[in-house]
Amino acid sequence: MLFHSIEYFIFLPIMFVLYWFVFNKKVRVQNALLLVGSYYFYGLWDWRFLSLILLSTCSDYLAGILIDKYRENKKKQKIWLWFSVVLNIGLLGFFKYYNFFVDSFVDMFEMLGYTMESTWTLRIILPVGISFYTFQTMSYSLDVYYERIKPSRDFLSFATFVAFFPQLVAGPIERASNLLHQITSKRTYNYEQTVQGLKLILWGLFKKLVIADGIAPMVDDIFLNYETHSASTLILGVTLFSFQVYGDFSGYSDIAIGTSKMFGMELMSNFKFPNFSRNVAEYWQRWHISLSTWFRHYVYIPLGGSRVSKLLSVRNICIIFLVSGFWHGANWTFIFWGGFHALAYIPVFLMGRNTLYKDNVVGENTFFPTLTELGQVLLTFGIVTFSRIFFRSESITDSFQFINRLFTEFHYEPYVHPNGYRLIDYFILLAVFVLYEYRIRKDERNPFKFKSKAVRFIAYTLVIFTMLLFYDSGFDRSFIYFQF
């Protein structure tokens, strides 16, 4: 079930009413409703893969209890931790990476002069959300192991934590220390929280339906036919893709956070206006935050983080970016994308500027950014956008040919929208979107912060009107991050 489908707009109010006004007497009953609703939500994609969620849930629930039980026996404790890690990575590895490894193995032999016929690849469907929920359950076992949390003894709550439908298929990847205790605690209906949730859902829908889906046909057209376009069109394509992927994923996250608020739960922020970052390090503090923090906590810091020598720190940076790239998909393009970001991050790290903008935003005390800030933002946006060539291309060869054309076909050509729409509409739309996001850049969880009711009403109307203006019924409207 997609967040912007009619099914969801029937499912959500029914769940909401049942949750707060029918099954509101006991937390356990509310959790049971959430669990059944979450399994139904997921099962509409493919009910067979519910078994994987159940397997991951049961094994990590058990692992958590046993890790805690063998607190005095480090060896046994480690065995159960490895049980959790291997099982989750194994699920991910089989469903997501098996064919990639087989193909890469065959390619490697071919490069060495041996011809092999690949008969080992399998027809595997990638279960939606597997990268997200395996990481979430794995983080639980790790947190229990490192004694950051107590293991859950309530299977129902734990299963709800794993399958909580707003964030099940594309995050934010929650940590048990934030979400699990909310699930086990008594919730009371809060009007303000619900309204905030609804506002976030509206804003998320706008980002998805207008920004992401509005420009998607152009991006698809340009990347599909990049061999026929000049640099001007390719730059347009990759820049638009930068907005598309942001609108798509942050829109999804906003709807997820907004929906959770309606059920009295606060998920972590996943995006904090990454397009206004002043360097690549700040970008990674603002883009897909739940994944970045996951890698920081469970990979980077255990490897020594930045508390080791510069050389080892650089190695650690390379590792987390390459792993992060690989997490996105079984394709060399994502590994190159991760590698490119590592290369962009390392100079910032070596100059000691990686935590410089951790607690402030561009134009912190003024409305307009300074010229230096503007330059930094544009440069960072340019670097990140360039990296998106790897992210969006079908293969690594396509990526390099795309880049090659950027330099060899460096001239302007007019571009025509594949469906005949006026391009200027999209430029105006993006300009207004960027300006509005700049205005609200300090609070990503409150997109319609207007004191006046009349202004709020105008804002809601304009947002919905724009959705109607840019709605495109002939476009496949799935979320980009579902494929990861």
Next chain:
Amino acid sequence: MIKLVKNLVVYSVLILIALEVLVRVFHLYNDMPERYVDSKNINKWIPGQTGYAVYGNRVQNMAEYHINESGYNSYREFKPTEEKFELALIGDSYIEGFHQNYYSSIGKRIEDEFPGIEVYEYGHSANDMADQLYLVYSNRELFDKIDKIIFYIKFENDLNRDEYRHIAHHPRFMMLRKSKLLEYAINIGVMDPVKELMGDIREMAKPKEPRTEKAPLNDKVLEANRIKNFDALVERYGFDVDKSAILLDSRITPTAFIEHLRDLDIDVIDFASTFEESGGSRRTTLIYDKHWNGFGRKLISELISQYIQEDVQAMESK
């Protein structure tokens, strides 16, 4: 909860009203004219209606229409006489021309290129060959005065029946369509998921019947059936070979049918090569639609003018 419901209702109503106003102010909606069924059981537009046909979101295409006394979209009335030279163009939405201003239709272009001629555009959306031949058959007195008739057909769509039967059009949500917001939402596909859901629910509510699957007909059988339908229609309603011609696109028409027309001594105006030489469908059709754009219509009108010219010259030389 009461506060939430109350505020949601108030905001929703106010927003819907505001959106209705915005859709009307920016004329995003399609002013579709209303239909009626004439005494001969033929679908027509109620005469005298004027308005703007709007397609696509953000007014991608906006064209003015004018329904004449005969119930067709045209700048002129259809009053043939023995003295003048009249040409009837009969077809579906391509001839109806809601994608162009009525005063620059194909017929008007032909008239501009060929002074003295009057072109009557009998176009009505979704009309097929049965509709077209029945129209001529049931209005014989009128068409007897018309000097030339050109039928526009698409083989795959227009020859699927061998007899005319009136098909009533029942657009969905008719009452609600008074709302221009809903009209716009339907046109751009926002309501498609609702329609699909309603269809699914209806399907689920139906008692399950054992499915008797028919094997799909292959292309050759379909082609033969369509040619047979054409013959049956000609047999039933007549086809004046001397003053009629068929406009078609040979890129999407089987050679067997074109040869069959030639065997019957029916003139064929084929615009395939003209369109191809002029840059293909990307230049001749609307990008978001399959209908001809201004350039495509220009080519069609030139082709028809040329055909008429040659035909008149041939008649004079006889």
